[in-house]
Amino acid sequence: MKIGSGMKLEALVLGLILLFIAAFAYTASTGNHEWSGADSQAEGVISDLTGGSYTPWYQSIYEPPSGEIESLLFALQAAVGSLIIGYFLGYYRALAKAKAVSAAPEKDGKQDA
Amino acid sequence: MHIMEGFLPHPWWEIWFALSLPVVAYGVHRINRMIKDNRETLPLLAVAGAFVFVLSSLKLPSVTGSCSHPTGTGMGSIIFGPWITSVLAVIVLVYQAVFLAHGGLTTLGANVFSMGIAGPMVGYLVYRAAMRSGLHLFLAVFLAATLADWATYLVTALQLALAFPAASGGAYASFEAFAAVFAITQVPLAAVEGAVTALMFKYIVELRSDVLVRMNVVSAKAVAVLKEAAA
Numbered sequence: 001m002k003i004g005s006g007m008k009l010e011a012l013v014l015g016l017i018l019l020f021i022a023a024f025a026y027t028a029s030t031g032n033h034e035w036s037g038a039d040s041q042a043e044g045v046i047s048d049l050t051g052g053s054y055t056p057w058y059q060s061i062y063e064p065p066s067g068e069i070e071s072l073l074f075a076l077q078a079a080v081g082s083l084i085i086g087y088f089l090g091y092y093r094a095l096a097k098a099k100a101v102s103a104a105p106e107k108d109g110k111q112d113a
Numbered sequence: 114m115h116i117m118e119g120f121l122p123h124p125w126w127e128i129w130f131a132l133s134l135p136v137v138a139y140g141v142h143r144i145n146r147m148i149k150d151n152r153e154t155l156p157l158l159a160v161a162g163a164f165v166f167v168l169s170s171l172k173l174p175s176v177t178g179s180c181s182h183p184t185g186t187g188m189g190s191i192i193f194g195p196w197i198t199s200v201l202a203v204i205v206l207v208y209q210a211v212f213l214a215h216g217g218l219t220t221l222g223a224n225v226f227s228m229g230i231a232g233p234m235v236g237y238l239v240y241r242a243a244m245r246s247g248l249h250l251f252l253a254v255f256l257a258a259t260l261a262d263w264a265t266y267l268v269t270a271l272q273l274a275l276a277f278p279a280a281s282g283g284a285y286a287s288f289e290a291f292a293a294v295f296a297i298t299q300v301p302l303a304a305v306e307g308a309v310t311a312l313m314f315k316y317i318v319e320l321r322s323d324v325l326v327r328m329n330v331v332s333a334k335a336v337a338v339l340k341e342a343a344a
Contacts, residue, residue: 006343009251009311009312009315010312012308013308013309013311013312016304016305016308017305017308020173020301020304020305023175023176023301024174024175024176027174027175027176027177027178028174031178033178033179034178034179035174035178035179035180036179036180037172037179037180037181038179038180038181038266038294038295038298038299039114039115039116039117039181039215040117041179041294042116042117042269042273042291042294042295043117043120045273045277045287045290045291045294046120046273046277048290049277049278049279049280049287049290050277054120054122054277056117056118056119056120057119057122057219058118058119058217058218058219059118059119060118060210060214060217061211061218062211062212062214063214064212064213064214070213073212073213074170074172074213075170077166077167077169077170077205077208077209078166078167078170078171080163080166081163081164081165081166081167081170082163082167083163084159084160084162084163084166085160085163085164085167085313088156088157088159088160089160089316089317089320091156092156092320092321093320096320
C-alpha cells in the first residue's frame with residue numbers, strides 16, 4: 001500500500017535537513033563557538049545565579065572514562081534503536097508483500113473459472 | 114534537557130519524583146493492559162521506544178553555537194499517549210544516567226517529568242486538536258512532535274528556575290536565564306524532530322494503518338484520503 005503523494009514528504013524532510021545543515025555551516029563560519037551541550041551550559045547559569053555556591057549533593061555513580069568511550073555508548077544506544085526500527089519495518093513490509101502474493105492466485109483462479 | 118546528577122536541591126528532586134512516579138506506574142499498568150488486549154501493538158511499542166533511543170542519542174549543533182538533542186517522544190505520545198510514553202522515557206533516561214553520566218538518578222524524577230510526561234502530554238494534545246480541526250495527518254504529526262520537543266526544554270528551564278530563583282527577580286528572572294540556554298537552541302532541533310517523526314509516521318501508516326485505526330490513532334477516513342492521494 002502506498003500512501004501520500006509519492007515522495008513529497010521525503011523531499012520536504014530532506015529540504016528541512018539541508019536547511020538545518022546550512023544553518024550550522026553559517027553559524028560555524030560566523031564566529032568561534034564551543035558547540036558545548038546546552039545541558040552543561042545550564043550548569044553555568046546555576047553557578048551564576050547562586051554565585052558559585054551550589055555544589056551538587058550527589059555524584060554520578062559511573063562516568064565514561066573518556067570522550068571516546070562516551071561516544072561508544074551513545075553510538076550503541078542509537079544502533080540498538082535503529083536495529084529495532086529496521087527489524088520491525090522490514091518484517092511488516094515483507095508481511096504485506098507475502099499477503100499480497102498469497103491473495104493474488106485466488107483472483108487468478110476465479111478468472112479462470 | 115538532562116538536569117545533571119545532584120543538581121536539584123531538596124525539596125525539588127523529591128517533588129518531581131512524587132509527580133512522575135504515579136504517572137509512570139499508571140503507564141506500566143496501561144502497557145500491561147494494552148498488550149493483554151491487543152498483542153499486535155507490541156512491535157509498534159518497540160518501534161516507538163527505539164525511536165526515543167535513536168533520537169535522544171543524537172546531539173545536534175544549533176544556531177546558537179551549542180549542541181542539544183531531540184527527545185523522540187512525540188512518536189510514542191501520538192500512537193500510545195503520554196502515560197505509556199513516560200515508561201519509554203524512563204528506560205532511556207536510566208540508561209543515560211547510569212552509563213553516560215547524562216542526567217542522573219537523583220534528577221531522574223525531574224527529567225522523566227519534562228521528557229516523558231510534559232512534552233508527550235503537549236504532543237498528544239496538539240495531535241488530537243490538529244486532527245479534530247482537520248489538518249493533514251502528517252502536518253499534525255509534525256506539529257505534535259515539534260511542540261513536544263520544545264515543551265520538554267521549556268519545562269526543564271522551569272524546573273531549574275524553581276529550584277534556583279534569582280536573588281533579584283526570583284524564579285521568573287531565572288526562568289528567562291535558563292530558557293535563554295534551552296529555548297532558542299531547541300527551535301531548529303525541534304523542527305527537525307517533527308519532520309523526521311512525520312516521515313517515520315508515514316512509513317508506519319503505510320505498513321500498519323489497520324492497527325493504528327483500531328487503536329483510534331488515525332481514522333479510517335484519514336487513511337482512505339491518503340490512499341486516494343497516492344493512487
